[in-house]
Amino acid sequence: MSVFHLQHKDSDMPHAEEIQAVLRQCLEYPGVYGVILSTIDGNALEQVLKRDISADRIATMNSSLLALAETLTQETQQQQNRFVILENSDGRIVSLRVNRTLLMTAISYHDSNLGMVLKISQNTANTLASLISEES
Amino acid sequence: MKLKGLRDFLGRKSGTKSARTVERQDNRNSEPASIVPAHQTETTPAESAQQEQTPATDTVREPAANVPAHQTDTTPAESAQQEQTPATDTVREPAANVPAHQTEIAPAESAQQEQTPAKTVREPTPLQQIDAETRTEAKRCLEQFMSQAQGLHGAIVSSIDGNDLLAVLKREMPTNRLSGMTSSLLALGETVARESGQKSCQFVIVENSAGRVVCLRINRTLMLTCISSPDMSLGMLLSSGRQTADNLGKVFEKGGLQTA
Numbered sequence: 001m002s003v004f005h006l007q008h009k010d011s012d013m014p015h016a017e018e019i020q021a022v023l024r025q026c027l028e029y030p031g032v033y034g035v036i037l038s039t040i041d042g043n044a045l046e047q048v049l050k051r052d053i054s055a056d057r058i059a060t061m062n063s064s065l066l067a068l069a070e071t072l073t074q075e076t077q078q079q080q081n082r083f084v085i086l087e088n089s090d091g092r093i094v095s096l097r098v099n100r101t102l103l104m105t106a107i108s109y110h111d112s113n114l115g116m117v118l119k120i121s122q123n124t125a126n127t128l129a130s131l132i133s134e135e136s
Numbered sequence: 137m138k139l140k141g142l143r144d145f146l147g148r149k150s151g152t153k154s155a156r157t158v159e160r161q162d163n164r165n166s167e168p169a170s171i172v173p174a175h176q177t178e179t180t181p182a183e184s185a186q187q188e189q190t191p192a193t194d195t196v197r198e199p200a201a202n203v204p205a206h207q208t209d210t211t212p213a214e215s216a217q218q219e220q221t222p223a224t225d226t227v228r229e230p231a232a233n234v235p236a237h238q239t240e241i242a243p244a245e246s247a248q249q250e251q252t253p254a255k256t257v258r259e260p261t262p263l264q265q266i267d268a269e270t271r272t273e274a275k276r277c278l279e280q281f282m283s284q285a286q287g288l289h290g291a292i293v294s295s296i297d298g299n300d301l302l303a304v305l306k307r308e309m310p311t312n313r314l315s316g317m318t319s320s321l322l323a324l325g326e327t328v329a330r331e332s333g334q335k336s337c338q339f340v341i342v343e344n345s346a347g348r349v350v351c352l353r354i355n356r357t358l359m360l361t362c363i364s365s366p367d368m369s370l371g372m373l374l375s376s377g378r379q380t381a382d383n384l385g386k387v388f389e390k391g392g393l394q395t396a
Contacts, residue, residue, distance in 0.1 A: 034332075053332055061328045065321065069342045069349075072317050075310060076289075076363055078344035085341040086325045087374070088334035107332055114370075118343075 015131045016046070022131065023048040026124040031112020036105040037098070037128065038063065045102070053107070062095045062105050083118060094118060098125045102132065270391025271302065274384055278304040281380040287368025289347065292361040293354065293384060294319060301358070309363070318351045318361045325351075339374060348373065354381045358388065 023035045023046060033050040038059035047055040065084055073081040086093040094106045094117055106121040266274075278291050282304050290305035294315035303311045321340050329337040342349040350362045350373055362377045 051333070057331050058328060061324055061331065065324045065328065068317055068321050068324065072314070072321065072342055072349055073344045075313055075317065076344075076347065076349055078347040078349070080345045081342065082345055083341075083343040085339075085343060086329055086334075086337055087339035087341060088329040088332075089336050089338060090334040091332070093328060093332060093334070107334075110334075 018131055019046050019128065020048065022124060022127050026106065026120055029116065029120050031108045031117055032106055032120065033109060034107035035124070036062075038103055038105070040066070040097075040101055040103055058105060062093075063103060066095050066097065066103055083121070085114070085118075092117060094121050096121055096125050099129045099132065102128070104128065266301070266388065266391055266393055270387060270393070273387045273391070274302055275304065277380060277383050277387055278302060281376060282306070285364070285368060285372060285376050287365040289363040289365060291363070291380070292318070294359055294361065295357055296322070296353075296359055314361060318349070319359065322351045322353070322359055339377075341370070350374065350377055352377055352381050354385045355388065357393070358384070360384065
């Protein structure tokens with residue numbers, strides 16, 4: 001149900017320009033080179049990328065990753081999941097929830113500050129959540 | 137009038153005849169029917185009418201026309217049994233028809249059958265290769281890791297396909313479930329890293345409001361999961377986790393675990 005709802009709204013997504021502006025603002029931080037906004041069932045809605053990356057594939061895999069991480073959080077009794085961080089040899093990928101139906105992925109270089117990336121990602125997610133209400 | 141009287145007379149005569157045949161028929165029924173086959177018996181109009189009324193039973197009995205009457209006169213239960221018997225016969229037939237030389241298993245074949253399950257048992261999985269000594273040493277390594285870092289809740293060593301091998305925990309946790317989920321998490325993390333052009337995945341960090349879960353590889357077949365409180369520094373957790381994974385890798389390599 002939610003997939004159809006969001007796909008339908010994707011074509012004439014409200015605040016599309018504002019969302020793009022918020023994502024570009026996130027990209028202004030020198031360490032971040034890609035931001036993807038997607039649904040929790042794995043469909044990429046908006047993306048701003050400095051490199052040639054398959055946003056659709058990453059969105060799909062990150063939705064599974066986040067769902068799995070949230071289940072792991074429940075199993076370990078650690079209350080609520082905040083981030084999933086992939087620490088790679090050539091960079092970092094941070095995934096977090098925007099609201100009940102959306103998630104955000106920030107891709108950064110390896111020399112970026114993790115604390116800064118987390119803070120910027122959280123701020124961007126909060127701004128997006130205030131822009132996109134769950135009804136839309 | 138004369139004709140009517142003649143008809144009455146003839147009618148009475150035929151009535152007595154038919155009565156006699158009925159009596160005979162009754163006698164026949166009481167006699168063992170094996171003497172007279174059913175298809176040879178003369179039937180009265182009344183009987184033929186009965187037969188016409190019950191075509192279903194007749195059609196059922198027809199195939200048994202050559203069978204003596206005492207076998208055809210069966211109760212519904214018996215007929216039901218008879219209907220069932222062919223099915224069982226057909227099941228049994230192939231076994232009865234199988235020649236003796238086919239049922240007997242050749243010595244070479246039987247030897248193969250005996251060897252097949254034994255073959256699967258003999259092949260050891262990577263985890264079965266770990267002996268008790270290596271296991272004890274690995275456990276000591278995990279306990280040392282737990283004692284060094286104050287904020288740790290637990291550490292689990294598991295295979296990359298989700299089977300837990302060793303666990304040192306400060307509080308009760310479902311290690312088998314956690315192993316299954318962390319193996320998937322690490323596999324997904326490695327695929328995302330490859331897809332985004334960031335080479336290999338070093339850690340998967342799950343940041344929660346009441347703690348962290350960090351997953352990392354030990355070698356090609358094993359992985360380590362560290363569960364910590366939020367008070368513990370992430371840098372400390374990653375550093376000591378990496379060091380412990382390296383130590384565990386050495387211990388398992390020394391113990392003869394195949395990682396290739």
